[in-house]
Amino acid sequence: MVNHDILIVGGGLTGLRAAVGLCDAFDVGLVSKVYPTRSHSIAAQGGINAPLTNNPDSRDDSWEKHTFDTVKGSDYLADQDAAELMCREAAPIVYEMEHWGCPFSRFPDGTIAQRPFGGAGYPRTCYSADITGHVLLNTLYERAVAKGVKIYPEWFVTSLCIEEGQCHGVVVLDIRTGELIPVRAGVTFFGTGGYGRVFQHSTNALINTGSGIGMAYTAGAPLKDMEFVQFHPTCLIGTNILMTEGCRGEGAYLVNNRGERFMQKYAPTAMELAPRDIVSRCIQTEINEGRGFEHPLGKYIQLDLRHLGEKKILERLPGIRQISIDFIGIDPVLEPIPIMPAQHYSMGGIDVDKRCASEVRGFYAGGECSCVSVHGANRLGGNSLLDTIVFGKLGSKAIAEDLEEGIPRAEEKPLLKLKDKVEATLRKLASPGKERPGLLQAELSAVMSEKVGIFRTREELEQGLQMVIEIKRRYRDVGVSSAARHMNYELTGAVELGYMIEVAHTIVLGAILREESRGSHFRLDFNTRNDTDWLKHTIARMGPDGDPAITFSEVAITRYEPKERKY
């Protein structure tokens, strides 16, 4: 048994920031299923929002305006006190990252460069070319190394241990040795990321299975707003690799097969820089109505950067250019990029308050795996990097405060019991079964992309629900090829699939129940927002029968009365 005061799960921005904030005063261990720099934070491109007022066009920007944009972007489902907190912390957190060495791009006056982004009233997105996640994650990892944070790379958490309303730690499979290890901790903090791979078309890394969310849910912690799934408007066809919103921030056009900048019809003021939910629906509408382009990999819309010129593309969007060349054989200096919308971000997640605390004693979560909620029904571009670091920091502060009263006594017994259970599960997965985990996962993700996508109807959602339930039944027959535990990625994948199915179940059920259209959740059969009945969060708990039971909770409204969104 490994023991720590505080166990952090996840080596992305949230987990590392929490660890850095706690390691001086407490005995902290950080567990990550990959080397931390492989975490999905690395893939964020466009930037991090903070009202620094460095851009000449943003001199009168403020945290209040940032909060308003965030709340409006969320289609008024964000908790306004939490959104305000995040936006107040934005400038300090960006300066802190800079002081720790983060190599942001610079304006000629030597200040941090800022570009326009979707749904934002001012150019407030701080960036480092188109590798902002890469530079932030490296900086925080460097900071963790400088502080000597105890990191366990390639430790895969199989289960979270909650008993009688208290968290005792986790059970880990050491990927390298194959050993099962209970890790006891007074406090467990999840920064385990989103569930993108529950969808077939996703920009997310292959490791983004949402297993942390599924684990928390299965162990008894509730989830919030799971039906809100962000589809990013501009993803490369085929691989669905992200083409940053920064492309449009720098001035790129979206063009249909008639050569029209069609956003003029839908969002005449914001044009290409309307929020993501809106732009994704516009692109999908253009494609559905026959104004897309044809390609063996699917129908698409053009993202045209050519008028920006070679110099600007090479300077501001070099990664985008390289990805386009490597993965689709197109140089955006010369040709438009073929794009389509794809799943990108999980607005919903583990239900926590603005201190990252869940209702379970000793269990906290932050970043994409959690739902505070600061993003409500639709997250603005540039707010996720912000969320990860801000709530990594605020979570660490809250934990430190809560531990002033003493470190909760985590028990060995429930952990050993859980370890036995995991042992049995792994044994069962390694016994012959007719379902291959990889193929069943492919089926699940195809169902989710097809039935729980950008445009939703009761009929399709009901079909999706039945299919997910059927896949859940078939999961009992999953068997992996080898009983060897070490470096057995088929085995870890099979464990994760179980959690992915649970996550999918909560998404589709939430989508069926929410009979309105708000932010990313668009119902063709209920195509307007309904504040009277639905200005509330969806809470999903695993019921005694193993199915999600849904309740609702209040949205915190402070200074911004819900209004219709116009861009």
Place this chain on the structure above:
Amino acid sequence: MIKADTYTFKILRYDAKAPDTKPRFATYRISVIPGLTVLAVLLRIRDEVDGTLSFRCSCRSAVCGSCAMVINGKIDLACRTQVSAFNTDTIILEPLPNLEVIRDLVVDMTPFWQMYEKIKPYLIRKSPVPEREIPQSEEERLRIDQYVNCILCACCYGACPVLAREPEYIGPAAAAKLERFVLDSRDERPAAALDILNHEKGVWGCDTVFRCIDACPKDVRPTDAIVGLRKEIVKHRFRKMLGKVKDET
């Protein structure tokens, strides 16, 4: 260029936990649609053909640095290598050299990370922290640009001929990381900090044959870093001889 439907993948298999079984090539015949990457094929093999195959992957878009390996004799990331990029319908995959194999295409990255940690890979400041950002000009930012792009994939580490004969050599990635900080206008580490690489297992060990530059998937030039660090060390030595700096600790 051959546009074969079916490709033969020969993958070097080995399990350090079963040392009696010698490394061997396993052969898989896979039909490939145009545009498929080596990583996509590896995933298909694991999902559909042979679940025991071990390899690392995460982002599948050449930014996380997980999937470095040897592909038809060339070190690269599996995720950004098109199957059709070779003038043959046989693709041979081997683990990254200069690191111990744990299983199949997975190598033990521990030495790589130890070298990384050794050079103090973080910004060191002595001046008080300003309220806002530490100013940095566009030119100063540009100076560190290529090193900032490093994704720590260890392609350079696998390609380095010095590491092949001297496992304690610091390697290209760690040197490039140190240069990233030395060149950063905000960094205030003392010149003596370079002593950490001022020996034959540090920057003086490099053969300057540029294999690391060829292998880097992100156009980083670690040899530039090594040459830059050598110059900096020599410069510091002269300044010391001329009595222009006091010994720093």
